[in-house]
Amino acid sequence: MAELTKELSQMANEQAIQADAAPQDAAEPGAPTVIVDDLHIVYRVFGAASEAEKGNAANALMRIIRRQGRPQMKEVHAVKGVSFIARHGDAIGIIGRNGSGKSTLLRAIAGLLPPHKGSVYTDGQPSLLGVNAALMKELTGERNIVLGCYAMGMTPAQVRERYDEIVEFSGIGEFVQFPMSTYSSGMGARLRFAIASAKAHNVLLIDEALATGDRDFKRKSQERIHQMRKEAGTVFLVAHNLDVIEETCNRVIWLHKGQIKMDGDPTTVLAAYNA
Template sequence: MADNSTDLLAEAVAPEGPRWETFVRELPPEEGGGYVTVTVDNETGREIVRPYRKVGTEPTVVCDELHIVYKVYGASAGKGSATSALGRLMLRRRAAGVREVHAVRGVSFTAYKGESIGIIGSNGSGKSTLLKAIAGLLPAERGAVFTHGQPSLLGVNAALMNDLTGERNVVLGGLAMGMTPKEVADRYENIVDFSGINEKGDFISLPMRTYSSGMAARLRFSIAAAKTHDVLMIDEALATGDAKFQKRSEQRIRELREEAGTVFLVSHNNRSVREVCDRVLWLEKGKLIMDGPTEEVLQAYEKESGK
């Protein structure tokens, strides 16, 4: 692992006039004062601005030499016949076609209050597996994840209640997260407006199975984001919405950070990462290649992936 990562770093550090530059800018008093973090694209001159936020010293997620191994059933074909299944039962052998995938290999990092951390890497590098492990949905093979409170994972494919209307999903989702019926009633309008489901007609009173995948993803995000989470993890959810929704959800992620949460964002869209994250973890083949400020890691990553 060490060899591999130093190679990548050596390439990354070699300068040839970086395309992106990041700096902290002080806002004039008439704009409210304080600081913003600015990323400039030197090719186009465009700026990506995110609010400057001082990160706390209290850790919220501690990942200690984490290894995740999960089993895949039915990996090899042709062994599913009744006789072979009976044979396995009789001989107490493990089912054929069960394969183990070592998806995360010794990842360590500490996340602090108020941070927003991007996780990048090519497909199959273990990003989503890492998020599931932090959420407690996958057991650690070795090592451990310690968290403050219960992290919530927001994936694209997580269906809520498809046979129920959007309306019911909002109410039940809120109640399931531990809100009182009054809290749910108070926030109902906000959640529906935020999701933008009703912009094209009265969709909220239709069953969720009639929604397009983008609509469903937007509603789910809106429901989950209605509550303050200690640790919120978002798996590509921003990719599903249109540009307007993406802006809104980025805004909401910032607010969640203000409320002293920690946000993790898995994304293949480097622009979303630049808009939201101050820090990036780069995973490749289950190993942590790089952990550092957004620009540093993204530049190394873009160089490596040839973008």
């Protein structure tokens, strides 16, 4: 079956490339853009036992001196030996249950989490779609647009050029002059998506939560993602909404408890996943 799925995804590749034969640089069709080689990710989680952590400085001192027993710390082995090759023109959906390591894998591809073992090789700098963490809710929409764009690495000229477009796409109107803490959750989500999608990417990583806002905005953001997909060389999409995956992707990786359970064309993998 591996052979079959390989064949199928190859075909899908070629179709995708024909459809998207757009402004790409010299990369030959099907050239690898992301190679993940036996990747293991372990990260540390500090437990929510904040009462024990705070206040008692004597305890903190003793723990440093003894160099032992930090009771609140847990190591999470989130990705356990994942290998695959993503090629130019691929749109890869990553599915799996909560906690199967999807988001972690995405962050490792983006170069944001260091591998415990194995490695990730990429062509250029893959970027996650999302700036939420850089924004400050006490600030106005205007300031947040500028801050978010800079956080994504845009230049002042690019920010000026894109500013109106971001405001317009988000559709929040004069609310852009109010602090983001006064926004409804839908408005906040729209502005965040508008900022995040203002930049073009070579390898684009999209982590869920796209379907935000009202129906109108959902349609608008879907269109924007389609467009970004065309401009990007390779797209990774993490989503629970399988319809979105089926629509957008030409290949699906099924992660289960940190390992690849299945990798192939959407129809086959999604059928197995739903079974």
